[in-house]
Amino acid sequence: MAGPAMPNVPSRRNVKVLTDAITALESGTGVSAMFLTKRYGAFTIDGTAFISASVKTLTVGGRSIEQNLKPHKSLQALRTLEPSEDDTTDEAQGVAQDAGTPAVAHGDLISVLFVDPAYGPFTVTGVGVASTVSDVVLVGGWFVSRAGTTAPRVVSVEVLAASGTHEYPLPPRIVSWGEDTEGATEY
Numbered sequence: 001m002a003g004p005a006m007p008n009v010p011s012r013r014n015v016k017v018l019t020d021a022i023t024a025l026e027s028g029t030g031v032s033a034m035f036l037t038k039r040y041g042a043f044t045i046d047g048t049a050f051i052s053a054s055v056k057t058l059t060v061g062g063r064s065i066e067q068n069l070k071p072h073k074s075l076q077a078l079r080t081l082e083p084s085e086d087d088t089t090d091e092a093q094g095v096a097q098d099a100g101t102p103a104v105a106h107g108d109l110i111s112v113l114f115v116d117p118a119y120g121p122f123t124v125t126g127v128g129v130a131s132t133v134s135d136v137v138l139v140g141g142w143f144v145s146r147a148g149t150t151a152p153r154v155v156s157v158e159v160l161a162a163s164g165t166h167e168y169p170l171p172p173r174i175v176s177w178g179e180d181t182e183g184a185t186e187y
Contacts, residue, residue: 025049025058025065034077035075042127042168047122048122061119062141102158106163110157114154116153131173
């Protein structure tokens with residue numbers, strides 16, 4: 001799997017540009033959305049945007065892009081993908097979970113292809129965040145591994161850069177699951 005390059009977080013998010021992009025977006029369109037949260041740092045989700053039946057908002061990879069057609073607080077950048085860029089569906093079809101998935105450490109820059117029955121195939125690229133509460137590593141809120149075992153929805157993992165060898169900020173380890181509401185995780 002050749003994961004997407006991790007784009008830099010914009011120094012200031014452009015709410016008007018994001019709002020215009022959301023307004024023009026149709027359910028079923030391939031998108032690349034960048035988010036920024038305290039708990040998971042900066043991460044992108046590449047996949048298909050669609051209207052969630054439960055929350056009635058546009059989502060990608062289970063994460064809301066908007067609220068009442070206004071950009072979600074954690075959304076930093078949004079662009080539509082050309083069909084040639086959105087290869088998650090082709091890559092996920094017929095690919096069994098890779099038994100040789102590399103071990104992921106806290107702080108590694110990773111790109112992970114997930115397949116979920118509700119969200120379809122999508123790729124999350126960001127810094128792996130480990131928990132001291134339980135032996136798990138997550139990226140963008142999605143479980144990558146637990147006690148060294150790959151999570152069930154993971155199709156493939158690519159370590160783009162080991163911890164300490166990339167310029168992306170390192171979120172702290174998760175020391176408490178507690179209340180994981182959006183308000184508690186936003187910058």
